Amino acid sequence: MALEASAPASRVDIIGALRQAAITALITFGLLLPLIGFNTVQNIRNEIVLETRWPLLAALVAIIAAGRFLHAILIAPWLARRAQRQRREDAVRTAPRARGARWVVPFALGFAAVYPALALSLAGTQGAVKWVDNFGVQILIYVMLGWGLNIVVGLAGLLDLGYVAFYAVGAYSYALLANSFGLSFWILLPVAGCLAAFWGILLGFPVLRLRGDYLAIVTLAFGEIIRLILINWVPVTNGYTGISSIPRPTFFGIPFNASDEGFAARFGLEFSPVYRTVFLYYLILALALVTAALTVRLRRLPIGRAWEALREDEIACRSLGINTTNTKLTAFAMGAMFAGFAGSFFAARQGFISPESFTFMESAVIVAIVVLGGMGSLLGVAIAAVIMIGGTEIMRELDFLKAVFGSDFDPTQYRMLLFGFGMVLIMVWRPRGLIATREPSTLLNASRSSRRHEEKAQSTRPSLVRGRHG
Amino acid sequence: MEVFVQQLINGITLGSIYGLIAIGYTMVFGIIGMVNFAHGDVFMVSAFIALIALLLLTTWLGIGSFVIALFIVLVVAMFFTSLLNWAIERVAYRPLRGSFRLAPLISAIGMSIFLSNFVQVAQGPRVKSIPPFFNEVIVLTPASSGYEVAVSYKQIVVWLVTAALLFVFWFLVSKTALGRAQRACEQDQKMAALLGIDVDRTISITFVIAAALAAVAGTMYLMYYGVVSFADGFVPGVKAFTAAVLGGIGSLPGAVIGGLLIGLIETMWSAYFSIDYKDVAAFSILAITMIFLPQGILGRPDVEKV
Numbered sequence: 062m063a064l065e066a067s068a069p070a071s072r073v074d075i076i077g078a079l080r081q082a083a084i085t086a087l088i089t090f091g092l093l094l095p096l097i098g099f100n101t102v103q104n105i106r107n108e109i110v111l112e113t114r115w116p117l118l119a120a121l122v123a124i125i126a127a128g129r130f131l132h133a134i135l136i137a138p139w140l141a142r143r144a145q146r147q148r149r150e151d152a153v154r155t156a157p158r159a160r161g162a163r164w165v166v167p168f169a170l171g172f173a174a175v176y177p178a179l180a181l182s183l184a185g186t187q188g189a190v191k192w193v194d195n196f197g198v199q200i201l202i203y204v205m206l207g208w209g210l211n212i213v214v215g216l217a218g219l220l221d222l223g224y225v226a227f228y229a230v231g232a233y234s235y236a237l238l239a240n241s242f243g244l245s246f247w248i249l250l251p252v253a254g255c256l257a258a259f260w261g262i263l264l265g266f267p268v269l270r271l272r273g274d275y276l277a278i279v280t281l282a283f284g285e286i287i288r289l290i291l292i293n294w295v296p297v298t299n300g301y302t303g304i305s306s307i308p309r310p311t312f313f314g315i316p317f318n319a320s321d322e323g324f325a326a327r328f329g330l331e332f333s334p335v336y337r338t339v340f341l342y343y344l345i346l347a348l349a350l351v352t353a354a355l356t357v358r359l360r361r362l363p364i365g366r367a368w369e370a371l372r373e374d375e376i377a378c379r380s381l382g383i384n385t386t387n388t389k390l391t392a393f394a395m396g397a398m399f400a401g402f403a404g405s406f407f408a409a410r411q412g413f414i415s416p417e418s419f420t421f422m423e424s425a426v427i428v429a430i431v432v433l434g435g436m437g438s439l440l441g442v443a444i445a446a447v448i449m450i451g452g453t454e455i456m457r458e459l460d461f462l463k464a465v466f467g468s469d470f471d472p473t474q475y476r477m478l479l480f481g482f483g484m485v486l487i488m489v490w491r492p493r494g495l496i497a498t499r500e501p502s503t504l505l506n507a508s509r510s511s512r513r514h515e516e517k518a519q520s521t522r523p524s525l526v527r528g529r530h531g
Numbered sequence: 532m533e534v535f536v537q538q539l540i541n542g543i544t545l546g547s548i549y550g551l552i553a554i555g556y557t558m559v560f561g562i563i564g565m566v567n568f569a570h571g572d573v574f575m576v577s578a579f580i581a582l583i584a585l586l587l588l589t590t591w592l593g594i595g596s597f598v599i600a601l602f603i604v605l606v607v608a609m610f611f612t613s614l615l616n617w618a619i620e621r622v623a624y625r626p627l628r629g630s631f632r633l634a635p636l637i638s639a640i641g642m643s644i645f646l647s648n649f650v651q652v653a654q655g656p657r658v659k660s661i662p663p664f665f666n667e668v669i670v671l672t673p674a675s676s677g678y679e680v681a682v683s684y685k686q687i688v689v690w691l692v693t694a695a696l697l698f699v700f701w702f703l704v705s706k707t708a709l710g711r712a713q714r715a716c717e718q719d720q721k722m723a724a725l726l727g728i729d730v731d732r733t734i735s736i737t738f739v740i741a742a743a744l745a746a747v748a749g750t751m752y753l754m755y756y757g758v759v760s761f762a763d764g765f766v767p768g769v770k771a772f773t774a775a776v777l778g779g780i781g782s783l784p785g786a787v788i789g790g791l792l793i794g795l796i797e798t799m800w801s802a803y804f805s806i807d808y809k810d811v812a813a814f815s816i817l818a819i820t821m822i823f824l825p826q827g828i829l830g831r832p833d834v835e836k837v
Contacts, residue, residue, distance in 0.1 A: 091614050095580045096653045099587070109659060111586045220633050222640075267822045274566040274636045278772065279821045282814040285769070289814075293807045421765065425640055432637050478648040484641025485623045492630045 078133035086126035205349040207430040207442040209399030215437035217392035218372025220277040223284025227397035229419035231404020246310035257401025265393035303415025435494025533678040546794020547693040551748035552771035553786035555741030561781040568639035571768015572646035577612040577749030608746040616742030651761040658760040773817040779830020
């Protein structure tokens with residue numbers, strides 16, 4: 062019976078899908094005609110001239126139209142069927158998913174703990190540096206930044222587009238204090254965190270009366286101001302040139318170098334840069350886990366609950382007697398502090414910093430990680446960081462694409478392009494992020510409130526995903 | 532004094548461009564209450580479209596007349612940019628209507644990143660410069676004085692085009708059925724829908740108008756400065772947003788006044804203080820306005836209803 066019902070529908074669908082594909086092709090052609098159809102290049106006399114790229118234009122239009130066609134005949138009906146099925150099963154679901162998540166966390170932690178050993182055994186001491194540094198350390202920095210920003214965006218619901226400013230404060234604090242006073246990394250790590258938190262309060266104080274997108278834009282302005290000051294205040298920050306030869310962290314006083322006092326010599330090992338990398342890996346892993354642990358604990362405290370209440374409804378919060386300014390300020394300061402830690406780690410790891418590392422794009426990447434992972438979900442943020450940063454790092458390694466698209470094809474160019482596209486796509490597809498289910502941090506009566514939670518999830522989902530009419 | 536007059540002229544020119552972009556922000560914010568973060572990049576794309584159209588006209592078709600070329604470039608840029616913004620609204624913002632408050636903003640940030648990187652990939656990361664043309668100036672001061680105050684023909688073109696399009700646009704919003712529908716949607720979308728206004732269509736048209744004005748700004752920017760690069764969307768975008776906020780977001784005359792003010796402040800700051808910190812000045816004005824005068828000069832006070 063179902064077959065009979067769907068057969069005429071699918072025949073109509075193909076014509077409709079063709080029409081949709083044709084319309085899409087036309088629009089895509091119009092959109093891509095100027096910028097893809099023509100290319101502006103400098104000729105030998107340094108004059109700007111036009112070149113045409115009709116085959117590329119035709120190929121892109123064909124690909125997009127084909128995608129639209131397939132979407133209309135395959136994916137859209139499948140989505141509709143799934144939505145129908147889901148509506149029926151929704152009442153019984155959610156329990157198995159939670160059980161799955163319980164296994165993911167210990168597995169991920171275990172993997173993170175043995176990752177350097179794994180890299181060492183698979184790639185050897187020489188090859189492991191790249192894997193531990195580019196993938197391990199790089200991803201973990203963003204995991205930590207994501208978790209830090211998660212306090213501000215995910216828990217307190219304040220969209221901070223200038224988060225990278227606090228990262229910069231941490232990095233420059235460490236670099237300047239270490240270079241001018243010779244203090245060690247371990248003393249400066251908390252100092253940098255405190256300074257960043259102080260800046261968080263300083264910048265947070267005036268802006269916290271603002272709501273939503275206004276707050277976002279002002280934090281963006283502050284982030285840019287700090288970057289511009291770093292560029293222009295040459296006597297202190299050295300401007301665009303940046304600060305180099307920043308001291309590296311030591312292993313409880315033992316430096317990682319080739320000298321007799323170095324780490325390798327002390328422990329009777331052959332000198333290799335991999336020890337420092339592995340040490341840095343565990344250092345940032347520990348810092349990230351501290352951030353996560355603190356977030357988990359804070360959510361149980363009154364202040365954490367106040368943050369989440371604030372995110373859900375600010376007016377209700379105020380009428381219940383929560384001091385919204387202080388609550389927001391603590392979230393801001395806390396988030397900034399973790400950015401400060403991450404910043405000083407970043408400076409210590411690179412040994413060189415310049416304002417280039419602290420552009421708005423960096424803030425956008427961190428916000429993207431938090432939002433795409435699912436605001437408020439630590440696991441989601443970590444997964445998003447692994448996918449997005451790991452994905453872009455992998456793009457560097459994809460040499461075979463050069464064989465497909467020609468030798469001047471540089472996959473890293475497409476990194477931010479895909480990043481932006483991914484942000485839009487995930488917002489449209491799952492506005493609440495990859496891991497959208499948030500465990501309520503407090504339950505009055507476990508069975509009753511979990512049922513209510515489900516009901517709420519059911520009642521809000523259509524408005525989130527399908528609320529397309531005004 | 533001469534320096535001041537010269538900076539006044541430069542500032543008004545720059546301010547006209549900011550004002551045109553700012554109207555896009557203010558209209559979109561007025562009708563759907565979102566900060567269209569990608570608008571600065573739409574402006575940048577429009578400058579590229581104008582660049583390509585200009586090259587096409589001058590080098591391929593060999594049109595010599597500046598006025599005809601400029602007119603065609605304007606129309607072409609407005610058309611393609613409107614199409615782009617229409618598509619952006621359809622793909623990235625419309626599905627999010629009724630979603631949580633920050634969703635469209637985040638989507639717009641993604642779109643902004645996408646657009647600037649798309650242009651970087653499609654047209655290359657280098658700054659594109661057009662051959663200098665139309666460089667005549669009118670010297671206002673007598674030749675005997677030391678400092679020449681001059682108005683270039685380009686600046687006059689910018690003023691005239693801006694004024695003409697603002698007039699057309701003002702007519703559209705205040706005197707036509709379309710404008711009435713727009714203002715109705717601004718006030719109450721549900722009620723407007725009940726009264727038979729196609730809200731989706733009105734919002735689409737708002738984006739189209741915003742893009743058309745951004746395209747005018749982009750064409751003027753290209754003509755005035757002669758250079759454009761893929762990264763040119765962000766800072767003018769933020770400054771134009773500052774202008775919209777300063778003038779009172781949601782208010783159209785406010786956007787123009789805000790744009791002129793920001794343009795003047797920026798040029799005066801560059802002339803009398805430090806050119807390195809001119810962007811800091813603009814960003815500070817944004818923060819200060821948001822904090823102390825959130826409703827702007829001409830805006831309505833924002834009352835939060837429960």
